[in-house]
Amino acid sequence: MQAYKGRAGSSPRAQSGTTLAGFGCRMEDHAKHVQPMPLPATQQNLNYRYPQIFWVDGCANTSSSCSSASPIAPFPPPVPDRRKKPRNKTERRSTGFLVMSLLILLALTGVGLSMFQIFHLEKELAELRESASTEHIPPALEKLIGQKEEAMKKEPRKAAHLTGNPAQQDLPLEWEPISGHAFTSGIQYRDQGLVINETGLYFVYSNVLFRGSVCSNQVLTHIVYKKNPSLPSSHVLMEDKSINYCTGQKIWARKSYLGALFNLRNMDSLHVNVSKIALVNFEESKTFFGLFKL
Structure with missing residues (x-):
């Protein structure tokens, strides 16, 4: 319990609109539970009066807490961090599939370029061998001679x-x-x-x-x-x-x-x-x- 000190002549109900420090109850809810303490008879006849002391014995209903009478507002829920957008499993799977597809495409492109380079080198090597076997005739000149011969076969010379x-x-x-x-x-x-x-x-x-x-x-x-x-x-x-x-x-x-x-x-x-x-x-x-x- 907590002692309450009031001024002489003041009624406890005058302070019913206030809330006691340390308690979650309001005075108007617990005024009927405040009991004045009687003073000795010798002091009642004095010209002056001592301030009345009241004892407050908590809430009226002992089975319910004070917080149930005047609930305290709960703290607001934490604000979610909107900078990080949650991703579901489908999005993660789509991203992984896209990355794998790009890697496979890159690998196939590299293999294709390598095969083309090898084919080109083999062709040049075959041309060099052929030119060496035909008395070192350059491939370009041999091609020109072949074109002339074909043209002569198709069309008689004038x-x-x-x-x-x-x-x-x-x-x-x-x-x-x-x-x-x-x-x-x-x-x-x-x-x-x-x-x-x-x-x-x-x-x-x-x-x-x-x-x-x-x-x-x-x-x-x-x-x-x-x-x-x-x-x-x-x-x-x-x-x-x-x-x-x-x-x-x-x-x-x-x-x-x-x-x-x-x-x-x-x-x-x-x-x-x-x-x-x-x-x-x-x-x-x-x-x-x-x-x-x-």
Whole structure:
């Protein structure tokens, strides 16, 4: 119990709205349990009064605690830490599966790159062995040669070789395109000349054998020229002139050979002209005309 001291004339109920220190009960709840202590008779007649002393014997109901009469507010629950978001088992499993998948993909990529590098090295080694067995021909040059050979097999090379034709009528010279050594491949023989059907580099050649039984020392002329429908006139490609080729009345012979590389266009036609048809020997091995594309 705890002693309560009040001022004279004050009633215990005046303090019923206050709460005793150390107890959880309010005075208004326990006023009826406060019993005043009587003073001796000698002191009741005094002019002054002592302050009354009251004894407070706890709560009215001894079976229930004071806290049940006026419950004290419990402490608030702790605030959860929101910085750490709880993860369930499904999220952890998904994260682990993703990490494992990435590791497996990385491993497979490394294996693939290693296999590709090994295959590339084996290929280079095979090329080096092959080049060593073929007299050290570089692989690039060998590949180019193979491509050229395949192109030649697929498409015949553009070339022509014409031989002399004794049945001459007029200039320019007429030629034999198919008999003997003569042939045409990708080149057309028309109007006493060779017609180009594809622009490119061509090697053109012509050989004429002049011969006679009388020496007149006239100028011998051998010309190769070209024509084109888009050009107003012909254009000389090669020319040879001979003088003083014989003496006295003896039989004589004079060979004239022309050959050079030209860039010819489509529809160009090449012809051969001489100063005098009667002085030309038209044997196929002595007088001929031809070209081939590079």
